[in-house]
Amino acid sequence: MSGFIGDNKYFAISQKDVEFHIPKGYPKPFYNFKNNKPSPSGFVLGRKLFYDPILSKDSSISCGFCHQRIAAFAHIDHALSHGINGLIGKRNVPPLENLVWDNSFMWDGRINHLEVQPLSPISNPLEMNETIESIIKKLQRNNEYAAMFKAAFNDSVVNSRNILRALAQFTGLMISDNSRYDKYMRGEDTLSASELKGLELFRDKCAQCHKEPLFTDNTFRNTALSMDSNLRDSGVAAINGQMKDFMKFKVPSLRNIEMTYPYMHDGRFRTLKQVLDHYTRKFTKESGADPILVKGIQLTEADKSNIIAFLKTLTDQTFLHDRRFADPSGHY
Amino acid sequence: MVKKIIHTILIIAALVAAMSFTAPHNSMFTIRFENYVGDKPLRLDSVFYKNALGQSYNVSMFKYYVGNFHLTNSNGQEVVSKGYFLINQEEKNSMQVTIDNIASGEYKAIRFTLGVDSIDNCSGAQSGALDPVNGMFWAWNSGYIFLKMEGISPLSKSTGKRLEFHIGGYKEPNNCIKIIKLELKHPIKQGENNILVIKADAGCLFSGSNPVDFSTLSSVTDFLNAKSMADNYSSMFSVIDK
Numbered sequence: 001m002s003g004f005i006g007d008n009k010y011f012a013i014s015q016k017d018v019e020f021h022i023p024k025g026y027p028k029p030f031y032n033f034k035n036n037k038p039s040p041s042g043f044v045l046g047r048k049l050f051y052d053p054i055l056s057k058d059s060s061i062s063c064g065f066c067h068q069r070i071a072a073f074a075h076i077d078h079a080l081s082h083g084i085n086g087l088i089g090k091r092n093v094p095p096l097e098n099l100v101w102d103n104s105f106m107w108d109g110r111i112n113h114l115e116v117q118p119l120s121p122i123s124n125p126l127e128m129n130e131t132i133e134s135i136i137k138k139l140q141r142n143n144e145y146a147a148m149f150k151a152a153f154n155d156s157v158v159n160s161r162n163i164l165r166a167l168a169q170f171t172g173l174m175i176s177d178n179s180r181y182d183k184y185m186r187g188e189d190t191l192s193a194s195e196l197k198g199l200e201l202f203r204d205k206c207a208q209c210h211k212e213p214l215f216t217d218n219t220f221r222n223t224a225l226s227m228d229s230n231l232r233d234s235g236v237a238a239i240n241g242q243m244k245d246f247m248k249f250k251v252p253s254l255r256n257i258e259m260t261y262p263y264m265h266d267g268r269f270r271t272l273k274q275v276l277d278h279y280t281r282k283f284t285k286e287s288g289a290d291p292i293l294v295k296g297i298q299l300t301e302a303d304k305s306n307i308i309a310f311l312k313t314l315t316d317q318t319f320l321h322d323r324r325f326a327d328p329s330g331h332y
Numbered sequence: 333m334v335k336k337i338i339h340t341i342l343i344i345a346a347l348v349a350a351m352s353f354t355a356p357h358n359s360m361f362t363i364r365f366e367n368y369v370g371d372k373p374l375r376l377d378s379v380f381y382k383n384a385l386g387q388s389y390n391v392s393m394f395k396y397y398v399g400n401f402h403l404t405n406s407n408g409q410e411v412v413s414k415g416y417f418l419i420n421q422e423e424k425n426s427m428q429v430t431i432d433n434i435a436s437g438e439y440k441a442i443r444f445t446l447g448v449d450s451i452d453n454c455s456g457a458q459s460g461a462l463d464p465v466n467g468m469f470w471a472w473n474s475g476y477i478f479l480k481m482e483g484i485s486p487l488s489k490s491t492g493k494r495l496e497f498h499i500g501g502y503k504e505p506n507n508c509i510k511i512i513k514l515e516l517k518h519p520i521k522q523g524e525n526n527i528l529v530i531k532a533d534a535g536c537l538f539s540g541s542n543p544v545d546f547s548t549l550s551s552v553t554d555f556l557n558a559k560s561m562a563d564n565y566s567s568m569f570s571v572i573d574k
Contacts, residue, residue, distance in 0.1 A: 036456075112453070112474040112475070113454055113455065113456040113474060115456030116456055116457060116474050119469070119471035120471050122471070133465050159459060159463065159465075160459070160464050161463065163457075164456070239473055
C-alpha cells in the first residue's frame with residue numbers, strides 16, 4: 001500500500017517540513033506562497049507528480065528523470081536534456097534550487113512564473129510531449145490521485161491550477177542554504193586557506209554577475225560562447241527577436257555547481273577548470289561579449305585552483321540528501 | 333437517520349437563504365457579443381468571405397478574451413467589473429457574459445480590455461477563463477493568446493491552405509493588449525433585463541492599417557509578428573444600438 005502518508009517514516013511529511021522561511025541574508029522572494037500555502041498533503045501530491053512518468057505522453061519519463069536530487073535536480077553528466085522516445089533536447093538541464101528567488105525561468109527567461117514553468121517541459125515535443133488536458137484526464141481516472149487532490153486542496157478538483165500549485169509547493173521548497181560557505185558565513189564552520197583565497201578572488205572577479213548569497217544577479221549575458229552549429233541557439237534573441245540579446249543566457253546560480261556538470265547552456269564544458277579557462281580568454285567588443293569579459297578577467301593557474309576550491313564549498317550536502325525531496329516510489 | 337435528514341434539510345435551507353442573499357440580482361449587467369464579418373453574421377466553416385484585397389477565406393475558429401469592464405453612467409461616474417471572459421464562436425453560451433458589481437443606473441459608455449492585462453499574464457496558475465486548458469496560453473513562452481482565428485484561404489502557402497493567427501503578447505514593443513472604448517447612442521439601464529449588444533467584426537483582423545495578404549502571411553503563432561494584426565483588431569468592436 002504505497003501512497004499513504006505516514007506509512008514510511010522516511011517519506012512522511014509533517015507541517016514543520018513544509019514551513020517556508022527566508023534564510024538569513026537572503027532577499028525577499030519573488031514567489032512567496034501567498035496564494036499557495038504549502039501543506040503536507042499539497043507537498044506530498046507535488047512530490048508524487050514530480051516523480052510520476054504519467055506527466056509524459058507515453059508515461060516513460062517524469063520531471064525527476066532529468067532533475068536528479070543527487071545533482072541538485074540537474075541531470076548529472078548529461079549535456080542536453082532527454083525526452084520521450086530517446087529524444088535529445090536543446091539545452092542543459094538547470095538545477096532546481098532556490099527557485100522562489102527567480103523572477104524568470106529557463107536559460108532565456110521565457111517563463112515568467114514558478115507555477116506555469118512545468119507547462120513548458122510537459123508540452124515540449126522533445127521532452128514530455130503531453131498536454132495538460134490529457135494529464136488531467138489521466139489523473140481523474142486514478143483513485144489515489146483523486147484522494148490526494150481532495151486532501152490537498154479545498155475545492156478537491158483535479159485541474160491545471162491544482163496540479164501546478166502542488167508542483168510549486170514541492171519545487172518552491174527546494175532551498176539550498178546550508179553549504180559550507182553558508183556555515184562559514186554564519187560563523188559555524190571554517191574554510192581552508194585555499195578556499196578563503198578563492199572566496200576573495202571570487203568576490204573580486206566573479207561576484208558582479210554571480211552575486212551572493214544566491215550567486216546570480218538574475219540577468220542575461222553574452223558570455224562569448226560561439227553558437228553551436230547544430231543547435232543554432234541564439235538565446236534570449238530567439239524569443240524576443242532583438243539582436244541586442246543575441247547569445248544572451250541567464251546567469252546561473254553557482255550553488256551546488258560541483259554536482260551540476262557539465263556546464264553552460266549547452267553543456268559544452270565538462271569541468272570548472274574549462275569554464276574558468278574560457279572566461280580568462282581575450283574577447284573583443286565585436287564578439288558581442290558582455291563588457292565585463294571584454295574588459296578581461298585575469299587569473300593565474302593558482303587563482304583558478306583556489307576559486308574552484310571555493311566553489312566546492314557551495315555544495316550543500318543537507319540539500320542533496322534532504323529526505324523530503326526523495327522519490328518515495330524508488331524510481332530515481 | 334432522522335437526525336441526518338433534519339441535518340440535510342437544515343443545510344438545504346441555509347443554502348437557499350445564502351443564495352438569495354449573496355446573489356443580489358440588481359448588480360448584474362449583461363453584454364452579448366455578436367461576431368460578424370463585415371455586415372454578415374459570422375458562420376464557421378460554411379461561408380467564404382473576402383478580405384480587403386479581395387482574397388477569399390473562411391473561418392473555422394474565432395475566439396478572444398475580453399475583460400475588465402468599465403461602465404460610465406450618465407453622471408460621468410465609472411463602475412468597474414474585474415475578470416475575464418473567453419468569447420468563443422463555437423460555444424453559444426460563451427457569447428453572452430454577465431458582469432457584476434454594476435450599480436443600478438443608466439450607462440452611456442463602456443471600456444474594456446481586448447486581451448489579458450500584463451499583470452494577469454504573470455500571475456501563475458489560474459482557473460476559469462484563464463485556465464491553460466482553454467488552449468489560449470503559450471506554455472513555451474509564458475503569456476496568453478488574446479485572439480485566435482483559424483481558417484482556410486486558397487491563397488495560403490501553408491499546409492492544407494491553412495490560416496492560423498494566434499495574436500498575443502504583453503511586453504513592449506510587442507504589446508498587443510487593446511483598450512476598447514465605445515459610446516452608446518442610447519444609454520442602457522442596468523437591471524430591467526436590458527442587454528448591451530456589441531458587434532465584433534472578424535474581418536477587421538485583415539483590414540485596417542495593416543491589410544493582410546494571405547499569399548505572404550498565413551500564420552502568426554508568436555508575439556513577434558502579432559503587433560500589426562493587433563492594431564487591426566483594435567477597431568473590430570462597435571455597439572449595436574437597438
